[in-house]
Amino acid sequence: MLNKEIVLVFKKFINDSCDAEEQDRVFSYLQNGEFLDEWNRAISEEADKSIDVNVLSALSSQHKDELENKILKKISKRSIPYWIRYSAAAIVLLALGISLSTFEKDQPTQEPAETLAANVEPGRNVASLTLADGTVINLDDKGAGKLSTQGNVSIIKKGDGEIVYQPIDDVKPVTANNSLATPRGGQYQITLPDGTHAWLNSASSIEYPTSFGPKERRVRIKGEVYFEVSHNKNKPFIAETDGQEIQVLGTHFNVNAYKDEGAIKTTLLEGSVKIAISSTKSLVLKPGQQSSVMPGRDQINVKRVDTEAATGWKNGDIHFNSADLKGVLRQLARWYDVDVDMTRVPAVKINGVISRNVSLAVVLKAIEATSDVHLAIENKPNGEGRRIIMK
Template sequence: MNNDKPRHLIAKYLAGECTPSEKQEVERWYDEYDAGNKKYLNDDAEEIKSSAERSFEELRERLALPVEVPGGQIKSFKVSVKVWLAAASILLVLSVGGYFLLGYSAKSQLTAQQETGPIKPGTNKAILTLPGGEKINLTDAGSGVLAKAGGISISKTADGQLVYQSSREDANISNGKVQYNTLSTPRGGQFQVILPDGSHVWLNSASTIVYPTAFTGKTRAVKLQGEAYFEVAKNKHMPFVVTTNKLDVKVLGTHFNVTAYDDDAAITTTLLEGSVQLNKGTVKAMLTPGLQGVAFNNQQNIAVQKANMEQVMAWRNGYFAFEDTSIKDVMKIAARWYDVEVSYHGSVENKKFGGSISRYKNITELLDNMSESGGFHYQIEGRRILLTD
């Protein structure tokens, strides 16, 4: 990066001529430098120490210069400690030359990662809550039978699936009450469950599904918050119903994906195989394979459109796929999977990104691809990511 801009801004900063946004930018340089780059200054590195001394001396000389103000008056310019530190820090970075400016160097990113470890992808982890309220941490649980009750056996397989097996038709009835289990994945987690009817469910990160320990009656009903992919066992006499906050998805036996996060603007159902009926109040819509229904939270209607199947199924198949997607939407998905917080500076969140990458790479690989194609920068501090123009 050309050093002229930061040197020019520092000069304006010291003269008190920065606009509010320029002043904020210089002080942000200091904050980011203070959080990362200065930790690389080794006290034993004579070359760096010498460069630092020269930079500080240069700064002292500039601080001592009088400043001419409107009206021809001359005054001695005094600056706060933070002004001095901010300017000194940037001059130091410029002098040693080995640190990429503005806090976006690979070393700056590496510093935060060394402190907390690299931000790794999510894994198979979830909490199973039994009818009586007992919680089983499936992340730590070994394979084999986890619980037995009312004729139901719950097991965890060696490849990380939760499986229900029933020996009685009325296994979900105990003292006249339907028994429900709750499977919840945290941010940075995913899990699979094979329901009592044989339906296979893949649960994405930060999601919850509630289901009976066995299905009886006229429907097979489950409740979903978050995202899940369903491969429903066929049963023409007992429709399978997924209930979300504002939409019901009714099927007989089919493959489909439902995205119903509370912080999304819409509930999206995408059909891969079979047929699906969507119900939102009195509004109904039918889907055929390759279509998706979008039910916006602030609208009563259900929009039916052609689906980008690769993008929809990417998470289920172990990768991210985006096509002209806003950076803000990309990072919302990534944040759930990597369990990170994201903030933005400037207009970067409105930029677009397209491409695909494995979900099992560290987050830096995704960010590197995005920053190279999108023309923005990123900085990692612990589990917080800052994106900026």
């Protein structure tokens, strides 16, 4: 159970309102790795607070820079673990980044790199649904309510960002394939006819029948999808990707099968899953484990991972747990719908966590705050979109 008093002290530290005794307590806790759950809760709740834009926008650019540098130096003075310094810095940058994106975007000057990044907004709930007859429905154009009927199911849009397949009683099942796809800069949720819930990350897709057969529930995915599978011991759920199959009865797991990531990574949160890459090569994952499969290789590697980091995207976070910078930039490219020039990107690891609901400028500043990496964003030479570059 969280210690609410400690959470409160951490919040005061984040807001620069600690007295000397409280500040010493905070540094002691963080140096010793104590109360990390309380620290994460304080960070999360402070990040969710609304920002008084009128107050922040009254600051000149010089004052903003001075404020940012002052707080970052304060955090960096003490020997606090690297990822904790990052988290505290991210809170400051969150406020400053929002003020910049709201206050400076309307200025009629030539856009410098910082303003370009501030104007790159995060992804949103956008996807397209393809029906059995080839009809494509752009879901962000539709309001809540019934979208279509496919065989014995009604397709319902529930508010923003989710569709549900609801079986119709006393109607004979008709098997027809539908698919849901998100673009770069998009995400969406779907409840399948069996009650299984799936979350699609950016540049992802899932193909599925409108009615599952009597022996199995089979879907095919690309990109990254998180599943909470409805339990049915008599009808296994099978998620198919290029190069592997994941077989389950009822469980929670995440699949990352982006082609530019190389390996297909399956992370298990609850229950058990069977990873099969051929008729003779398979293994069963336990909760907390992640399998890695390289397409074309007859090998499955398994390791224990931080499942919260692997599935943070579903909850609106980007986790950098000793993450390769190039991999992080690929994530940002998909979510913010930008390109990345990898030619000068160093082979370094970064740590931390930040919300996916902030502008790209905030994320780039947060990465720079606790590393020697300096990033910028520029218009592409052909004028078609933007790209992240090394300064």
